[in-house]
Amino acid sequence: MEKYFLVDEWNVIEEGFNPDKNRLTESVMSLGNGYMGIRGNFTEYYSGDSLKGTYIAGVYYPDKTRVGWWKIGYPEYFAKVLNAPDFTTIDVYIEDERLDLAKVKFKKFKRTLNMKTGCLNIEFTICDGKNRETEIKTKKFISMAKGEVAAISYSITPLNYDGKIELIPLIDGDVSNEDSNYGEKFWDEVEKNVDGLYGYITMKTKKLDFFVCTSMKYDVYCSGNKNKTEIEPIVKEKYVGSKYKTYCNIGETITLYKYAAVTSNRYYKNEELVSKGKEILEEAFLKGFDNLFEEHSKALEHQWKESDIVIDGDVESQQAIRFNIFHLNQTYNGKDPRLNIGPKGFTGEKYGGSTYWDTEAFCFPFYLSTHDKSVARNLLIYRYNHLEKAKENAKKLGLKGALYPMVTMNGEECHNEWEITFEEIHRNAAISYAIYSYVRYTGDEEYLSDYGFEVLVEISRFWESRVNYNPLKDKYMILGVTGPNEYENNVNNNWYTNTMAAWNLSYTLKVCEILKKKYPEKYKVLKEKLKLQDIEFEKWQDIINKMYYPYVESLKIFEQQDGYMDKEQKLVSELSKDDLPLNQNWSWDRILRSCFIKQADVIQGIYFLNERYDLDTIKRNFDFYEPRTVHESSLSACIYSIIASQIGYQNKAYELFLRSSRLDLDNYNNDTNDGLHITSMAGTWMTITQGFGGMKVINDMLCFKPYVPSKWKSYSFKILFREHLLKIDVKKDVITIYQERGNEFIIKVFDDEYTVPQNGSVIIKK
Amino acid sequence: MEKYFLVDEWNVIEEGFNPDKNRLTESVMSLGNGYMGIRGNFTEYYSGDSLKGTYIAGVYYPDKTRVGWWKIGYPEYFAKVLNAPDFTTIDVYIEDERLDLAKVKFKKFKRTLNMKTGCLNIEFTICDGKNRETEIKTKKFISMAKGEVAAISYSITPLNYDGKIELIPLIDGDVSNEDSNYGEKFWDEVEKNVDGLYGYITMKTKKLDFFVCTSMKYDVYCSGNKNKTEIEPIVKEKYVGSKYKTYCNIGETITLYKYAAVTSNRYYKNEELVSKGKEILEEAFLKGFDNLFEEHSKALEHQWKESDIVIDGDVESQQAIRFNIFHLNQTYNGKDPRLNIGPKGFTGEKYGGSTYWDTEAFCFPFYLSTHDKSVARNLLIYRYNHLEKAKENAKKLGLKGALYPMVTMNGEECHNEWEITFEEIHRNAAISYAIYSYVRYTGDEEYLSDYGFEVLVEISRFWESRVNYNPLKDKYMILGVTGPNEYENNVNNNWYTNTMAAWNLSYTLKVCEILKKKYPEKYKVLKEKLKLQDIEFEKWQDIINKMYYPYVESLKIFEQQDGYMDKEQKLVSELSKDDLPLNQNWSWDRILRSCFIKQADVIQGIYFLNERYDLDTIKRNFDFYEPRTVHESSLSACIYSIIASQIGYQNKAYELFLRSSRLDLDNYNNDTNDGLHITSMAGTWMTITQGFGGMKVINDMLCFKPYVPSKWKSYSFKILFREHLLKIDVKKDVITIYQERGNEFIIKVFDDEYTVPQNGSVIIKK
Structure with a gap:
């Protein structure tokens, strides 16, 4: 057991970077929306110990099984959660030197999972081998409102130098599973393209024919203004990227918004994966990061309201x-x-x-x-x-x-x-x-x-x-x-x-x-x-x-x-x-x-x-x-x-x-x-x-026998029982059952029955 | 259960070739001498289903283990009997065409394990795609008299054609284990050479550093006469061979004697493996096939005498x-x-x-x-x-x-x-x-x-x-x-x-x-x-x-x-x-x-x-x-x-x-x-x-309670008990205990004790 993260009501916070804890933090700060998810990895290249992970629900791989001694009835395959093409990375070059977070000193560092709004914030100032100080702020989320969409806001500020900065938002399809039984890779490339700010790559699993099109689009602002500059497409095997080059003055902030859409043949036909992806992506791009984020956090707000x-x-x-x-x-x-x-x-x-x-x-x-x-x-x-x-x-x-x-x-x-x-x-x-x-x-x-x-x-x-x-x-x-x-x-x-x-x-x-x-x-x-x-x-x-x-x-x-x-x-x-x-x-x-x-x-x-x-x-x-x-x-x-x-x-x-x-x-x-x-x-x-709370359903009736743990003052929880949305508020001396939605009905608390009114509450004193 | 082999007191015989039974026959007709062994493979190239196997006692490989779920205490490695460099093969070309026994018709075919003399005889006449008929006779043994030595006599006779025949006695170090867990090969090459009729290759296991030098020497007779002709060395990765080319008239028999010696660092120093191998090989070569074989079968005869x-x-x-x-x-x-x-x-x-x-x-x-x-x-x-x-x-x-x-x-x-x-x-x-x-x-x-x-x-x-x-x-x-x-x-x-x-x-x-x-x-x-x-x-x-x-x-x-x-x-x-x-x-x-x-x-x-x-x-x-x-x-x-x-x-x-x-x-x-x-x-x-036989030792006394199974007339077995070599002969009505070596001593048969004289016998009537 270790107390590594800061304690906060709505946030999980890593303050100061500890490479030994990187995988732990990546796990804890994962994001997902039921349709796909990502581990809490860095946005930048990081050559240190990390489990880079992007997963798409239901897109799996039947890896060849590994056993000591075969027994009749064993399955030939072991279906694995499949690490999918990575859309989260932005590669960074400062003065032609690739930024590797494993090779810099962190002066300030904070990685935060905000559970209320469902986003991951990573903020730090780094000092590289040439004593350049750079401040970087990343915010990313996987949309709860639109399953296929994710967005990243990436800001970089040179603190003590002027210089060339290149940002390469990319999609990397050359991913593998660490737990692959025989070290095999599971994806083949189907098609890809980069066109200015837009790029995509369609990959296909070597077995079962899952097709996944991962597309991205981005734009960049310099100190708040849309920035036009040189863009260079980068196309490699199982890889697309778009290099954005700029010259940045001391204190000036470049912000790149990267939008990603992931479409798979679990929901679309193979031939429309690219176009659907593009359509979804365009819609997200037009809305812009802030609107997308608001839409997303509203969906989350609703969930919190009910649970x-x-x-x-x-x-x-x-x-x-x-x-x-x-x-x-x-x-x-x-x-x-x-x-x-x-x-x-x-x-x-x-x-x-x-x-x-x-x-x-x-x-x-x-x-x-x-x-x-x-x-x-x-x-x-x-x-x-x-x-x-x-x-x-x-x-x-x-x-x-x-x-x-x-x-x-x-x-x-x-x-x-x-x-x-x-x-x-x-x-x-x-x-x-x-x-x-x-x-x-x-x-x-x-x-x-x-x-x-x-x-x-x-x-x-x-x-x-x-x-x-x-x-x-x-x-x-x-x-x-x-x-x-x-x-x-x-x-x-x-x-x-x-x-x-x-x-x-x-x-x-x-x-x-x-x-x-x-x-x-x-x-x-x-x-x-x-x-x-x-x-x-x-x-x-x-x-x-x-x-x-x-x-x-x-x-x-x-x-x-x-x-x-x-x-x-x-x-x-x-x-x-x-x-x-x-x-x-x-x-x-x-x-x-x-x-x-x-x-x-x-x-x-x-x-x-x-x-x-x-x-x-x-x-x-x-x-x-x-x-x-x-x-x-x-x-x-x-x-x-x-x-x-x-x-x-x-x-x-x-x-x-x-x-x-x-x-x-x-x-x-x-x-x-x-x-x-x-x-x-x-x-x-x-x-x-x-x-x-002692909650049970006995003979169609919702029953409670609540108490408050001695270390707590009180607690409340929400439940949806049939058409009733209830908030059960438990204090040491009083229990209050609020009905937030639904008609009057009868519940039982300890040994007695109570009628909970529509939009009202029952108060039970101990 | 299947009755595939012919029944004979001293031989196991396969008459007529059945490719589906090839692995079975190879197993059954294996040869060994406690120091090394080979499966009953063909001497020639055979592209059909076969498990080619050469094994050296104590030369093993710690293969990476394969388990479903790891448990504490499991060994990291699974030691495997290691398939070792093959010294048995002789590659044959008839009129520049490589002989592949999987691609010919067998007209006569007999593969025999002779258990009395400890040798494998393979004799057949084949008809190839060009209707050439060729008779081939192989006899091989692993010497019971000299652990490191094996010898093969290989005779080939064109029955209905004159033509060019090339024989390539070889050593193939590029061998692998079928049961390798991750398809890896386990041998690296150390050194090799071919010099006329002599050649060797030293291989080393990738782990544990077993060094094995496999050497060969051969000579060839044409219709009984030593034959001088063109010889061409063949050296490839993990392979040495020596090509013997001749022109053969119809009915003329070419006989090649291939001698092999296997020296390993289990018994010799690494630096003397080649020289020791050569020394052992030269000795065998000088003795010649027939003498070697006699020496070998005598050793076996002694074993049969005692068991x-x-x-x-x-x-x-x-x-x-x-x-x-x-x-x-x-x-x-x-x-x-x-x-x-x-x-x-x-x-x-x-x-x-x-x-x-x-x-x-x-x-x-x-x-x-x-x-x-x-x-x-x-x-x-x-x-x-x-x-x-x-x-x-x-x-x-x-x-x-x-x-x-x-x-x-x-x-x-x-x-x-x-x-x-x-x-x-x-x-x-x-x-x-x-x-x-x-x-x-x-x-x-x-x-x-x-x-x-x-x-x-x-x-x-x-x-x-x-x-x-x-x-x-x-x-x-x-x-x-x-x-x-x-x-x-x-x-x-x-x-x-x-x-x-x-x-x-x-x-x-x-x-x-x-x-x-x-x-x-x-x-x-x-x-x-x-x-x-x-x-x-x-x-x-x-x-x-x-x-x-x-x-x-x-x-x-x-x-x-x-x-x-x-x-x-x-x-x-x-x-x-x-x-x-x-x-x-x-x-x-x-x-x-x-x-x-x-x-x-x-x-x-x-x-x-x-x-x-x-x-x-x-x-x-x-x-x-x-x-x-x-x-x-x-x-x-x-x-x-x-x-x-x-x-x-x-x-x-x-x-x-x-x-x-x-x-x-x-x-x-x-x-x-x-x-x-x-x-x-x-x-x-x-x-x-x-x-x-009901044999037991109770309180230092050898005891028997023999009977004859109803399907048998009688049986006898040899045993060595302390200094006594006995032959126990059991007939339905009489049991005879002969003492072939040792002094007078007392045994028990059923409930009575008997004195077995020196060089004499006890007869017990039922």
Whole structure:
């Protein structure tokens, strides 16, 4: 853990440049708009350590996979988030010398991510080898208003010299992925051109035929006036640039506005990529930087209005939660059901793939509660569209029904560690659980008949074929799995998996009853389409009745899996500091045979099926499992924090909230260099709303059990529940629920029901 | 399974060429002499499918490893058997046209491995595109008398034309490994020269600095007369050749004798590689092909004299067992304790590494019983010399003592699948067991004080730190292991592992007592050197007393591991043919959660500690486990066959013998293309000697319980027991034990003791 960035309510600030922290800062200060994104790189050439990254949603590459020993069923390819042509760079020459930020001294330096307006500001004064001092200010943003557009304002001022300055705004298509398995490059050039201030390059991926046209246009002002001077086109392989040459007097500021547009054949035809790009670019160019920026920040303002969380009394927490919400909104906008939420969003390459169970298990509630329901619905539709591939996947493993992939871009599995790919099957239940959550939260039961039921049935069929009946014990078992706690592999009867599988079957049967009653015609059609037989229902009911759940009688807790209690029982507090994090210090066998837990497992089940368990049971399990949990997954702390809130462990809940919310800002796991932990950010949001706020939906009613963490004065959060936009304001002695949009309706706070009026509020004194 | 080769007592014959079987034949007809080896490739250029292979014992390459997801403790490098410069090829031009055997028609074709004389004969008549018919006869061998030498006799006769024939004996250093992880080549050129009939090339590995000088010399006879004609040197990058041009009349035979010598810096200094090579080569050249061949076959004759098995009444079995013995003797000669027995010997690249637990668990008894005791001793010394590396290896996993690697060349682990590398720890016990076997068989207790005890103590320390005490059950457990049955990963309390670990501790304690009594001074020194404490002995005894062994009470059998009986219980006979082999048809998770067993596991333990168990117990376990075993390891059938013999299941024993002995000849597992299963060949030898022959050493006495499989008339085998060379001849009604060397001594046959006279025999009538 390290406190590197300055703390501020709306900004993340790096003051003074530290080359060792450059990758960290680049990750933290990434920008995106759901359509594309960039890391917080310098605008200028920088030969030091950096991960230069530009990413376009859904434009990926099926890299040749790399395994030690091939196993049947492994995918041939590993789909990777693809580093795309770079439109952010402006190359600078001062007196014919190329500016390399790794070779200068910084006199003043400030890199700031402004989360309120969604822009990156980099301001510094540099002193080069010839003692020339130059001040440079960059401001860039990726438009929230127009997906394909980005803009950069770049100002340069010679402070102690007159001289020739050349600026080369450019597009560099010769990019590669650091994580390319065999050092291959993934892009071929298609066409390019530079014409004065305008240039473009169209690149094509070597496989899958993604075409991307990246275009730019710029203009330059000298001390505020439009500047006409010599322009020279530069065309190289996979590269276009336009050299702007000027002579600059001491103190005079040259400002270059670079506009970029990125069009891809995900949305346009190949033959219109250039013209569409040009059209979009011209429109942006005509509007100009300031108008574009205003349009962009207005869009962002609207988002903040619907999803902000305000914390009074703790600026660190305030900064942290906004940082989380900011990046969630940058990553996914819910407009295109072909897209999903990558674990690193647009902030790095690592992990490949765009979709993990993270989406359903951790990200879903945030989008469900802060965006129009179509957004969460599109996340569900994404999986619906992959149902056929999930069926193929199950078939590969010799199983029935559908097994959704562990990691995917297009529905095909692209992960290849047998203990995860083939065995971490609990992911299937999370997909059913998201359907359940969606319907519970929105009341949109029609979704079940339109899409949900098919998915539920095929997943249920998977469970049916995956369990095995044990006649000696008259129980159904699920052998050879990896649970959410990936520090156990190939275990038998993971309690979470068995519990969620049986729940999943129950929910499918329940949905069946709903459909029979409410949509009998549609149900008939579906039953036909799915070739559903009554004998299947009976089998599912039998499995539900006879599912085996490991249990520790002496402690009255659920046993994480068969044999867990045979392990040497130690607590994390007994470990030496040198041991932690275990995954960076211990060999895998040592981790596996230890009792230490990577992330919530039994507690994840208790979180999902919370109403089933009484507080004593929850407490006993928390007391046993939390001290054995090392939280080495970014998805752990949030779930434990929520349960800690529920059982009144407020300090623990707060400690875990901090760990979750400042994971990247404070680089807790020493891996933020690779990119941000986007999916766990939604978990952070949950620690406040569901944890501190105690928000739940029970029997169609929105319920709260809020408290204020002792370090805070108060906090408030916004949520959208059905047609109601609410602001929940929690102070130590009073809770106020404002309705900002929507009609009068009833909610529950602690044990009482309250009517929230239209445009009014309810005040509950503690 | 396929019956491709002709059956013959002493030969393996391919009659008629089948390009699809070329790799198979190349593997089967490999030649070697413990120092180097070659696959049974064509001498001529062949553009069809082939794995051209030349291998030099101990010359390996640390290829960059390839893994999906890196785990702490994985080795950076994977040591590979290195394809070395090719000295076997003779390029042929007929009327300026290069002969490519893939482009001609074969009129007669016979490729024969003669196991008696250890040579490969390839004879064929070809018809080329211009209807020229040419007869070619090749005979090659790798000298058993002089390790560095190989020789080829190559005769070519134009049958229906006169014409220009050019022969280019060559050395090609531009070779690569098919299994190179990143397509890299591993050799650099150092120097080369061609001078008339002599040429050489010295190559160096890009890493580890192995230097190898490959030299050749040849001469040519035309219809029996030495032929002088034009010779042209050919020198290319990593290549030397010498072109011999002649004009040949119809029916005239040109015979070229190519001699090769391979010297490496494993035995010579870098600066003398060329001169030593030349010296060895000149000596061979002066002797001439026929004399060299005689010298070679005499050495082989001696080997057959001491290790042959003769079977009367079943030529298939006769061919098979000789095939097994032949290749074992080709692979390892026991002269250099830095060498070991690679799973593919000199017959292919696959698996890399040279040493697996196969050596101790399966190969050891063959060398122990058919060679001077120094050979088996050198196998033990090999591990003794790696003790420090094994200690480092244990330390990497956070454990005490020594963990020998799963796969190694130089003592360092080079395997990287966590479930094997880190968890298949039972290999450690096999190393102790080999020490035990050696001492039991040879009576050489001094080995224990000189070398064995140190290894035993460090391995015992490993077990001590690897078990965990379970206070709830007052038992020691071994969690997270992979047993011999690799179709189970990361299981708890594998019965075999627990049993062998406890046995190992007992044996160490026993050896301690022996040393105290017989070598008290040496013991004192060792105790000091090892910093042995009495408290360690107590701890080991406690672990022995309280080791946990899974057991199925209802069936009175040992349970393969915790939870095995929770699996769906099916038999191999219930599987569809399409399912088999499982490892080519089922995904890994499916294999893991099934009850099917790859190779002897519980039965392996019963085989090792055979005297512990009564026949009923052995029978019950065999009856339960064998029908669940798919024998998809080459090391499975032999062990089951031996136990089947013991419990009187003679047909089963014979069926499993066939499977083991003809594994490669009949390509049972459809993988002989990659090379032969060398290590399982020793298992085949055991099925006869220990299985059918019931050979054991109990309390210093050699014992037999022989029977004749019903398909055979009789059989005999040779063994060297201490100073006694015996021939055990088993007929249905009479057993004869001849002593060919050694003094009178007592043996046991069935339940009675017999005195075997010097140079005489004992006859036992049934």
